[in-house]
Amino acid sequence: MTATDGTVGKALDVLEKVAERDRPVRFSDLLxxxxxxxxxxxxxxxxxxxxxxxxxDAETGAYSLGVRLVRLAHRAWSTASLAPLARPHLDALARQTGQTIHLAQLDTAQVLYVDKRSAETPVEMFSQAGKIGPAYCTGVGKTMLAFLPVDQQDRLIQQQSFHAFTDQTLDTPERLRAELVAIAARGHGYDREEHEPGIICVAVPILSAGGRVLGGLSVTGHKDHVALATLEGHLPALKTTARAIAEDAADWAFPERGSEAVMTRREEDTCRESG
Amino acid sequence: MTATDGTVGKALDVLEKVAERDRPVRFSDLLxxxxxxxxxxxxxxxxxxxxxxxxxDAETGAYSLGVRLVRLAHRAWSTASLAPLARPHLDALARQTGQTIHLAQLDTAQVLYVDKRSAETPVEMFSQAGKIGPAYCTGVGKTMLAFLPVDQQDRLIQQQSFHAFTDQTLDTPERLRAELVAIAARGHGYDREEHEPGIICVAVPILSAGGRVLGGLSVTGHKDHVALATLEGHLPALKTTARAIAEDAADWAFPERGSEAVMTRREEDTCRESG
DNA sequence: AACCAAGTTTCAATAAATGAAACTAAATGC
DNA sequence: GCATTTAGTTTCATTTATTGAAACTTGGTT
Structure with missing residues (x-):
């Protein structure tokens, strides 16, 4: 991260710098x-x-991210994220709970949302999946942290910014650490308006058979519309779904493991019904 | 492309190699x-x-794409692709035509679909956007090629594979070149079952004020359900939409160009209503 | 016409990537 | 149970690519 990882590391840093901007950047801005x-x-x-x-852009001389990234990410999303595999489970969970569902994974020290279901509005994948959020003040973030091995957990805690988004935000490493212990003991985590006023959630980890954190799953709502107790009522369903996703993921994890019938996931990457 | 571009090029080649696989790869497979x-x-x-x-994966020793790509691509898609900006236009076009709409851009020599609207089934963005197709035998592909400067066009033609997907496929550089001339003269292109049996489409280029190819737009259907003539009837709407997208793109292209009111596109990248 | 800023190229010094081979660990065969 | 193969990791002298100061080019400004 800090060790530049040679030329490749520098190149990726530059890529990241360009990605940070919302608009094309000129050479001198980057310089x-x-x-x-x-x-x-x-x-x-x-x-x-x-x-x-x-x-x-030859005319303006400005740099922006290239479309190759979109292609690579489509592959990443469909082969390396939990999303495609979790899709049917999320659909079922959303139907069952009638609430907004988030599926997240850890990207370095941040939460990366890889899928989302909301009760009302239909899914808009690319504009939702790929978004990031802070790990220390979201339900999925804290819950994933809580089930990490201590050394990793410590490293990631150090990387949190601890910005107080609301007056509920756990804004110190100590407060967060205490919360993580509670989550680990309890088996699930909450977001009590720690990131955004009014928004509450209940989150569970998605754990591999070996106990490794694969991702996080949550039901979210606005406190004016749904009580935390109601969300907690969905815990059994959440846990069942998390387990189901973990099982599917295990089947997928490595070739010649589960004999056959694993190929359901494959999804032609070359666009058919093309246009 | 062939010139390895130093260490960075090699690293990206490796990344691509991993991306090509549908499953995690072991070191020796890559080697x-x-x-x-x-x-x-x-x-x-x-x-x-x-x-x-x-x-x-520590257990299996296999490599797969990292989630960092998903984050980067979300940025790429939302800041560098035409998709977010074109969205309202595509919605309108889909409603108006009742057909499947594709929005594509060129990624090296291939067509990259960045958005899609289909009449019946609701949108599933990430699973659709990011897909790639051949440039030489799709409506949008050929149309984008047709409006490219000759030197670029030649280079890309050389990179096509000319696999005959159907008996309609233009499977030689010569046949393709003739078709591109016709498309350029006519202003729009067709797909007459050249990629997939039964699938036909009409496509127009999205051109900047300077005539640069920004992308391609098409209405697609199955010949059993819709006649090519019917699709051609949507040409005025297609062209209007393409022009509208190009205009929006021009406003967006560079900072301090259009004074204000351009910020509509901005879309918080950090996930709100988090969970 | 002179000036300035932004971007591009040059080239010797330098740091980094290379790759043959040695090493280790685990699996497989005898 | 020991030898052998296979898969992955480390070492280190050699080679090659990256570096960065400075010179240069281009296009716009006063």
Whole structure:
């Protein structure tokens, strides 16, 4: 992370810098906030552009993320995330609970939402999946942290920003740590308006047979519409769903493990009914 | 592409190799199909894993794509693709035509679908957007190629595989080139079951004010359900939509261009109503 | 016309990637 | 139970690519 990981690390840092912006960035903007010398940055940008990871607008001279990323991520999402595999389970859970469901995984120290079901509005995947949130003040985030091995947990706690989004936010490592112990003991976590006023949730971890944290699952609602107790009522369903996802994930995890019938997940990546 | 672009290029090649697989890959599998020497590949994999671009399963020792890609791609999709900006236009077009709509961009020599609307089934973004298709035998692909500057066009034609998906497929550079000339003259392209039996479409390019190809837009249907003539009837609507998308894209293209009111696109990347 | 800013190229010094081979660990065969 | 193969990891002298200061080019400004 801090160790630059050679040239590749630097290149990915540059990519990240471009990704942080909401708009195309010019060379000099990047140069200003980058440690790298002019010529180095220049060539990294060229390489990344060459590779399709960045796009360089000839007219304006500005760089933006390249579409190759979208293709790679589609693969990542469909082969490495829990989302495609969890889809039927999430559908069922959403129907059963009538509430908003989140499926998340850890991306470094942050929560990455890989899927979402909401009762009312239909799913809008790409605009929802791929979003990130803080780990220390969301239901799924805290719950995933709680079930991590101590060394990893410690490392990630150090990386949290502890910004107080609301007056409920656990804004110190100590408060968070106490909460994580409680979550681990209890088996599930809460969000009591710690990230956003009014928003509450109940979250459970998705654990592999070996106890490794695969992801997190939550039912979310607004306290004006649903009581925390009601959400807690969905705990059995949540836990059943989490277990079902973990089982499917185990089947998928490695070739020649489960004999056959695992290929259900495959989803043609080349677009049919093309246009 | 062939010129390895230094270490960064090699690393991205490795990433791509992992992405090609539907399942986690072991070190030796990658080694077998890679030109790279053992030690080099090994360290590249380490670096990429370190950086969160790959995930390494400690138990099985297999590599899969990392979730960091999903986050990056969400940014790429929402800041660099036409999709978020085109969304309202696509919605309107889908409603108006009652047919399946595709929005695509070029990713190297391939067509990358960044959004899709279908009349019946509701949208499933991530599972649709991000898919790729061949450029030489899809409506949007051929149409985008047709409006490219000759040098780029030539380069991309050379990169096509010319596999004959159907007996309608234009399976030589010559046939494709003739078709591209016709499309450029006519202003729009067709897919006459060239990629998939029964599937037909009419496609138009999305061009910037300067004539640069930003993307492609198509109405698609099955010949048993809709006649090509009917799809052609939607051409005015298609063209209007393409122009509208291009105009919105121009406003967005660069900072301090259009004074204000451009910020409509911004879409909080941090997930609210979190869970 | 002179100036300035942004971006691009050069080239010797330097740091990093390389890859052959040695090593370790675990699985498989005898 | 010991030898052998297979898969993955580490080492280190060699080679190669990256580096970065500075010079240069381009396009816009006063």
């Amino acid at each position: 200003a906030e980058s440690e790298l010398p002019k010529a180095t940055l220049y060539r990294l940008l060229q390489t990344l552009t060459n590779q399709g990871m960045l796009r360089h | 077998a199909e890679s030109e790279l020497p053992k030690a080099t590949l090994y360290r590249l994999l380490q670096t990429l894993t370190n950086q969160g671009m790959l995930r390494h």
